[in-house]
Amino acid sequence: MPTPKASAAALNASSEDAEAQFYEAMRDGDLERMMEVWADDDEVVCVHPGGARMVGPRAVRAAFEAVFAGGHIVVHPEHVKRVHSLGCAVHSVLERIDVVTADGPRSGWILATNVYVKTGLGWRMVAHHASPGGPDEIPEIADTPSVLH
């Protein structure tokens, strides 16, 4: 896919735009597009499933570089719950991951909390915390079932 949009992408107009770029970069294994999403702040934090906490843009970048070295990730953000406040957005995402195993294609779930803040350079990610959610049913217990949303 051609990417003539690098500079435009750095000015995501909403947290939804920033999140779309985050998952697009994940699927494409595109480190530069991924790092455009992140705020340039020493305290940004990223936790990959089962991993340690990465603090700061350089540590976050190195972690994604290692992830992408293993190939791109077939990830579908689903069942997003959002809390917005002035200049800040919290998205809780159930990431459906498709993998091919010896027994054929399988899906699994990752639970992710993504936090974005509005900066002078558009909406940027300041935190991504992901943890395993299991292989089968949707890992959620809700006051109101997701299907109604």
Next chain:
Amino acid sequence: MPTPKASAAALNASSEDAEAQFYEAMRDGDLERMMEVWADDDEVVCVHPGGARMVGPRAVRAAFEAVFAGGHIVVHPEHVKRVHSLGCAVHSVLERIDVVTADGPRSGWILATNVYVKTGLGWRMVAHHASPGGPDEIPEIADTPSVLH
């Protein structure tokens, strides 16, 4: 400890105050004080280590009730990284948990992302995402080592 501060506590003046109440309620196993910290919003989200996503105040309450039924938790919030924006605060916390095992006392780490927003009723939690961080060394890779902070 006497708790004549229930109504005052509902008006936490900062995200730090709200976080202090969150961990105090965790250590005391105090469900009412815990739920005072949370925003009254259908989309609040809580993930306990290895657990499903709880969405909404009732589901969050039921999950903490189940946790506290197992006894209080000796938890120490450490190495907090903060990103503040107008009306929103993201705290990444390494929770040190003390447990007594057959081999004596042990500590372990939980990685937690806590998000607070400023409401008309003070600073309230809108997201708590916790996942296992391992038993031994601090689960962190940082641009700048934590000890310098």
